[in-house]
Amino acid sequence: MATIKDVAKLAKVSIATVSRVINNPSSVSDARTKLVKDAIEELHYVPNIIAKELITKSSATVGLLLPDITNTFTPYIIDSFVKVLSDYHYNVVTCITGFDDKREQELIHVLTARNVCGFVFLGPRQAHSVNNPIISRLTDTFPVIMLDYFDDPKVCHVMADEEEGAYLAAKHLIELGHRNIAFLNGDLSYGTYLHKQAGFLRAFEESGLTPDSSLMKSITPDHIGGYQATTELLQYRNRPTAIFTAGDQIAIGVYRAAQENKVSIPSQLSVIGFSGSPFSLGLHPPLCTISQFAPDIGREAAMLMINLTKHKEEGVKDIIINPALLDRFSCSYAAGHAV
Amino acid sequence: MATIKDVAKLAKVSIATVSRVINNPSSVSDARTKLVKDAIEELHYVPNIIAKELITKSSATVGLLLPDITNTFTPYIIDSFVKVLSDYHYNVVTCITGFDDKREQELIHVLTARNVCGFVFLGPRQAHSVNNPIISRLTDTFPVIMLDYFDDPKVCHVMADEEEGAYLAAKHLIELGHRNIAFLNGDLSYGTYLHKQAGFLRAFEESGLTPDSSLMKSITPDHIGGYQATTELLQYRNRPTAIFTAGDQIAIGVYRAAQENKVSIPSQLSVIGFSGSPFSLGLHPPLCTISQFAPDIGREAAMLMINLTKHKEEGVKDIIINPALLDRFSCSYAAGHAV
DNA sequence: ATGAAAGCGCTAACAG
DNA sequence: CTGTTAGCGCTTTCAT
Numbered sequence: 011m012a013t014i015k016d017v018a019k020l021a022k023v024s025i026a027t028v029s030r031v032i033n034n035p036s037s038v039s040d041a042r043t044k045l046v047k048d049a050i051e052e053l054h055y056v057p058n059i060i061a062k063e064l065i066t067k068s069s070a071t072v073g074l075l076l077p078d079i080t081n082t083f084t085p086y087i088i089d090s091f092v093k094v095l096s097d098y099h100y101n102v103v104t105c106i107t108g109f110d111d112k113r114e115q116e117l118i119h120v121l122t123a124r125n126v127c128g129f130v131f132l133g134p135r136q137a138h139s140v141n142n143p144i145i146s147r148l149t150d151t152f153p154v155i156m157l158d159y160f161d162d163p164k165v166c167h168v169m170a171d172e173e174e175g176a177y178l179a180a181k182h183l184i185e186l187g188h189r190n191i192a193f194l195n196g197d198l199s200y201g202t203y204l205h206k207q208a209g210f211l212r213a214f215e216e217s218g219l220t221p222d223s224s225l226m227k228s229i230t231p232d233h234i235g236g237y238q239a240t241t242e243l244l245q246y247r248n249r250p251t252a253i254f255t256a257g258d259q260i261a262i263g264v265y266r267a268a269q270e271n272k273v274s275i276p277s278q279l280s281v282i283g284f285s286g287s288p289f290s291l292g293l294h295p296p297l298c299t300i301s302q303f304a305p306d307i308g309r310e311a312a313m314l315m316i317n318l319t320k321h322k323e324e325g326v327k328d329i330i331i332n333p334a335l336l337d338r339f340s341c342s343y344a345a346g347h348a349v
Numbered sequence: 350m351a352t353i354k355d356v357a358k359l360a361k362v363s364i365a366t367v368s369r370v371i372n373n374p375s376s377v378s379d380a381r382t383k384l385v386k387d388a389i390e391e392l393h394y395v396p397n398i399i400a401k402e403l404i405t406k407s408s409a410t411v412g413l414l415l416p417d418i419t420n421t422f423t424p425y426i427i428d429s430f431v432k433v434l435s436d437y438h439y440n441v442v443t444c445i446t447g448f449d450d451k452r453e454q455e456l457i458h459v460l461t462a463r464n465v466c467g468f469v470f471l472g473p474r475q476a477h478s479v480n481n482p483i484i485s486r487l488t489d490t491f492p493v494i495m496l497d498y499f500d501d502p503k504v505c506h507v508m509a510d511e512e513e514g515a516y517l518a519a520k521h522l523i524e525l526g527h528r529n530i531a532f533l534n535g536d537l538s539y540g541t542y543l544h545k546q547a548g549f550l551r552a553f554e555e556s557g558l559t560p561d562s563s564l565m566k567s568i569t570p571d572h573i574g575g576y577q578a579t580t581e582l583l584q585y586r587n588r589p590t591a592i593f594t595a596g597d598q599i600a601i602g603v604y605r606a607a608q609e610n611k612v613s614i615p616s617q618l619s620v621i622g623f624s625g626s627p628f629s630l631g632l633h634p635p636l637c638t639i640s641q642f643a644p645d646i647g648r649e650a651a652m653l654m655i656n657l658t659k660h661k662e663e664g665v666k667d668i669i670i671n672p673a674l675l676d677r678f679s680c681s682y683a684a685g686h687a688v
Numbered sequence: 689a690t691g692a693a694a695g696c697g698c699t700a701a702c703a704g
Numbered sequence: 705c706t707g708t709t710a711g712c713g714c715t716t717t718c719a720t
Contacts, residue, residue: 023706026707037706056461057698061712064698085424123398125398293605354713368714369715404696404715
């Protein structure tokens with residue numbers, strides 16, 4: 011790889027002049043500018059951004075940490091996040107923790123050593139993860155953006171109001187006349203599932219109803235967990251007439267279990283998912299779901315990081331996105347409900 | 350952020366000694382090692398990898414370029430790719446081109462400037478993309494790994510034999526007695542779809558059969574394209590008894606169209622997908638599909654990159670993974686076929 | 689075993 | 705307008 015020295019030598023100018031035609035072209039005479047540009051062309055010279063950042067003490071690389079990428083929600087956030095940042099000439103180093111605390115800690119360390127300008131954490135995080143104090147301390151040095159619940163006023167949040175989303179879902183089912191409503195949720199040690207539960211309960215409370223706790227389950231939040239739980243639920247004497255799932259992936263399993271048991275959606279079983287990934291439209295019938303507007307989350311997180319770093323915008327800023335009920339064809343009135 | 354100087358000052362040693370306790374501990378006395386380690390601890394010192402790489406002229410960052418991440422296949426490759434690389438202390442800068450040639454070119458340029466150690470291209474690529482010559486020239490300086498068809502002996506390939514995969518799918522349907530077999534494929538200017546077509550045709554040729562070209566369609570390779578095409582196909586007088594799709598996503602649309610038209614899978618319509626993403630198991634009935642073993646592709650690509658950079662392994666190496674038919678419940682014998 | 693000094697590729701005063 | 709010089713954070717001879 012050619013360096014600035016090689017260019018300077020070939021163009022018969024000093025390296026300072028080369029640096030100037032790249033960073034401050036107006037300060038160099040036309041004649042020398044041409045000389046330098048020709049040399050750059052000839053040598054296929056590409057300035058070393060790393061070296062530049064070393065001396066300017068800047069960085070345009072953001073570290074993105076996430077536990078899992080193999081779901082239908084995360085990639086949509088990454089998509090807009092990465093695209094917006096690259097529009098502004100930022101790079102993203104993607105790290106996958108696999109829900110492993112030790113690994114996450116190492117990755118945070120490596121990203122620090124790699125001179126990132128900030129951190130973004132995407133995906134479910136345990137309220138009492140051993141790394142949470144480390145992340146809190148990170149805010150002394152870097153902007154930290156959480157795309158999830160995290161209880162520290164020094165980190166920024168960009169996320170949907172998931173409590174409200176779950177509230178919307180439960181309220182919708184209650185208004186349709188359902189009373190035996192199952193809730194297929196994840197592990198409550200994660201903030202996301204805890205808040206979804208809170209929203210679910212709030213809808214019941216508001217209606218003066220009491221949820222059947224035997225229908226509220228903590229499962230592995232994927233299609234397998236959804237399939238197993240639904241298969242069980244359909245045997246219950248207080249069999250649910252509606253199921254709300256903490257993620258669209260879970261709903262896939264619900265659909266399969268329902269179809270295998272010849273339970274028709276929505277006439278015999280209403281289903282609402284959570285996340286609003288496009289593929290939920292591909293199910294039959296198209297899944298009613300709570301959209302978190304993944305692309306918006308990614309875009310807003312990217313813009314916030316840019317403001318926090320480039321414009322040195324001060325003050326912690328939280329961006330909370332309103333979730334919305336995407337009413338489609340997987341919900342209907344409960345049997346016997348007066349319309 | 351503390352620097353090596355700060356540590357040296359606090360430990361009252363030279364910066365060379367600090368560097369040694371980090372990189373070559375055996376060459377420093379126990380007493381000074383402790384002094385330095387205490388100072389590192391106290392200052393939360395993290396060595397700047399960037400500066401180190403600048404001087405050692407090394408790099409452990411690989412550039413990953415892909416057109417689209419919002420599908421059910423790509424994330425599985427990224428998952429294993431990123432995880433294996435981080436096990437070996439490599440980082441991955443992820444860039445999304447959005448099928449935009451200009452953007453891809455800029456991203457290649459930026460990654461070069463960011464001192465990556467190599468490039469990986471993941472996802473469909475046009476056989477005559479304007480950037481292909483640029484990528485070819487990249488091989489003069491960097492290892493380049495293609496996770497797709499690319500016609501240059503200087504780039505490495507890690508991918509499934511997709512021609513063989515399509516052949517397997519078509520052969521399976523033919524052996525089940527199907528003759529009216531539809532093929533929902535993508536744009537043939539992309540190598541991946543062209544080779545799938547070749548495999549499809551080979552199976553027919555081998556059986557002495559001629560495919561019905563009116564059943565071979567180039568569509569947008571997602572669930573919407575699959576839905577639209579299938580809705581049409583089901584009106585045909587030579588209505589297909591089986592459909593092979595170039596991707597699992599397309600098959601989602603096929604399922605929906607079939608269900609809406611009360612066409613039962615597999616008894617009235619057999620379906621085979623392509624890619625083998627786990628979610629295809631969640632469909633009802635579970636989708637028969639050609640697995641490309643995405644996690645293997647990611648892992649092998651990562652290991653190859655490590656060998657190419659760390660061990661300076663010479664010679665271009667291609668790793669071709671055998672696809673496999675995952676026979677599940679979406680295919681059955683053609684009506685009237687002798688069993 | 690340890691420190692001084694040179695230098696990776698680059699920018700940014702400082703002279704001229 | 706242009707070149708010289710110092711130095712970003714770090715490693716690595718070269719002496720001692």
